[in-house]
Amino acid sequence: MTARYDIDALKRRLSGIRTEDNPALVKQKSRDFFWYSPTLKRQLDHVVADIIVSPVSEAQVLETLSAAHALGIPVTPRGTGTGNYGQAMPLSGGIVLDLAGFNKVTSIEAGRYVAEPGAVLAKIDQETRAHSRQEIRLHPSTYHTASIGGFIAGGSGGVGSIKWGGLRDWGNIISLRVATMEGTPRILELQGEDLHKVAHAYGTNGIITQVEMPLGPAYAWVDVILGFGELRAAAEFANALGEQDGLALKNLAVVAAPAPHDYFLRHRKFLPRDSHCVMVMVADFAVESMLAFARRFGGSQVLMRSDTLTAEEAKGLPPTFELGWNHTTLRALRVDPSITYLQVLYPFPNQVDLVDKIHARFGDEVTCHLEFVRFDGKITCFGLPLVRFTSEERLEEIMAIHEEMGAPIFNPHRYTLEEGGMKQTDEVQLAFKREADPQGLLNPGKMIAWEDPDYDYRSGKTFLFKALGEAGVGA
């Protein structure tokens, strides 16, 4: 790596702020979990920042941004680096802004809390539970390590989405404070319509310095795994269960046989290899109602319920949400490194049919994994199917077939906002970047609309960020 930026000058300007330029440590904090994707692994494995800067307050964030702006050094913000889209990878080098130490919960009230961006989700819950038996509404399966700022900047939903929908939905973020990337950085307070400017923008157009988020009631959640002989029966049951408005559920997933048995090693003793599994997080007081409902479905079998396990049986079992979302992929990858995944929406109201048809078409190459959610007021499911990877071309083909069959893909094998999302320019986010980051120093390369306004999303090609190509290693 050539000395692209004046890092020494930066260090002099940031004397009161923790920085790190030991190459091994810089490399470690220049990586997120992009490597779930073989495509991103090929493209991004060499990416590395020049320095890690770790502010622990809004003032230190502003100071860092001001210095970086003066020196023309790019800044890629990072919570704890648990994302999967290369969102925290510093494609142009420069600064990784490590916000993990800027992490206090600063207030808790009925239905809401305020925190600094680096606060880890499980840590927030610990405090809000202790304070008033409340908990965060939504979290990824990386609950124990992910930060709230990173989740807002790069996540979309997860555990809790069966109840509350996604982060994009009105009400799931209350307000944000955001620092701009300017000579004299400003702090903007965003709420309502303005939240769309920075939520899920990968930190390309502002640095989140404070979050105000809603809370839900914290219950004693019970994990129940039900087994079905047929995938369709499992999906139909899960869909119907999701539609039970009175049942306090927190997560609801389906994983097709034999993946649960083959990949959920700690749970293996409960999981016959031919069982298609429905994994439910349900409040303790709703378990009996849920099971009574399940008994109406032929062929369902209770394989495990956490509230009746002996201490011996429970030992070492992760919570079921750590069998779901992208932890399903992680557990599969650990057993079989050839596995990767997709992100699919099966739109309401034909979701169960579509799941059936798509999986019938692909057979063993694509193993069904569904996460049921509320989406625009209806129950439907996202898929994070496990794909037996053979080539990038075949992966593209599999995705194209999904879309042809009516299931939109949110491509997790792309590092740009647009290609991973709606495949079109987000004018609101672009306009805000013009205002908040006029020099384009925040997380360069992630917003195509900024880098190449004329880019044609229908070209069928992958966007390649120039600076990434210039780095010359492996791209």
Added chain:
Amino acid sequence: MTARYDIDALKRRLSGIRTEDNPALVKQKSRDFFWYSPTLKRQLDHVVADIIVSPVSEAQVLETLSAAHALGIPVTPRGTGTGNYGQAMPLSGGIVLDLAGFNKVTSIEAGRYVAEPGAVLAKIDQETRAHSRQEIRLHPSTYHTASIGGFIAGGSGGVGSIKWGGLRDWGNIISLRVATMEGTPRILELQGEDLHKVAHAYGTNGIITQVEMPLGPAYAWVDVILGFGELRAAAEFANALGEQDGLALKNLAVVAAPAPHDYFLRHRKFLPRDSHCVMVMVADFAVESMLAFARRFGGSQVLMRSDTLTAEEAKGLPPTFELGWNHTTLRALRVDPSITYLQVLYPFPNQVDLVDKIHARFGDEVTCHLEFVRFDGKITCFGLPLVRFTSEERLEEIMAIHEEMGAPIFNPHRYTLEEGGMKQTDEVQLAFKREADPQGLLNPGKMIAWEDPDYDYRSGKTFLFKALGEAGVGA
């Protein structure tokens, strides 16, 4: 009224239990709010019990049932008599079992509470809020007076249904204790599938002696009233608002102009006569998000928000939920005694179109009032339209037209379970009555399947309970 039953013998057997046979007081407690319906008013106005018995414990309930059983005296249970279907009207005279004094909240935990049946809803909330900032999930607009036992025995949903669906939904009742009507009455504990046996059975097949119910989080609820120039725009907005999974709403109603101005007298100053109103109960922390969402809808205007009223402006204003559900009807009735109402389901997904078409057809004769709810996992709306009453024949005709157009009616002008509900025998409730009330002494006349197993629901006639006819007054 002839002495049909040996009331003196009953009083001797119940020496430790409070009874009342002063005719004025008996008459008062023999009535519920059936008179919202001109039909029920004509049929039931003369109905009166022989005695009121007011047990304050499960033991006293059992003692009362045992004595009544021995003497062959019918028992009609009653909470606080706020129902509208004649459910608590003692059609065969005998005992009104007044459970209003059997009313303690006996335990509160995370997500649930246990109470005696006579506990008033607002009183339960007071205790659960103080205990752990929790509140009951669902309540009728008679929150301040209705009892939980009466609500379960005769209600279906109400405030909170936009979030949790209805009482019929899995999870909205956790468990019930029920006393049977036998020589030696038993206590049965019901949960899961068995709850359907007695929920919404008007106490015809058992007396609820204990309820275990779920709780939701208690927030600071704000009342917001939005005005629209067109009814269709109001309904479309409300429907879309209901589908916002992330917004913490508690109630969501639409009342067409000019009813809000004409009937909501305390709020009149806020309500232009030509405004179709959307009335929202929303958590304080979600108000800004909700209003930002509303700004996306052309023509919406904030007419009132309770969180910004001066003390002077707020003085004497009831909460908006007391403008909704059957309080809408009550307020209309107070201004115009010729008003009655219907109960309509506008089924998903065509609810807004159907509302539009139906109200275009009837014009001023039927004023639109919608309550949005979750129903089988989707957002749709019930209607409690205000009907300008002319004759029972015309009322029947209006209902028939609704059903022909695709909007099922739950007829509030009938006192039987079947005619007010699904117009068919509920085999589960009937079977349970055979088991729990073999002599048919509980709330006689309300379950057609018991009284006249061969009754033809397609006859187009109204079921007339024999004993009611025999009473000879006005039937």
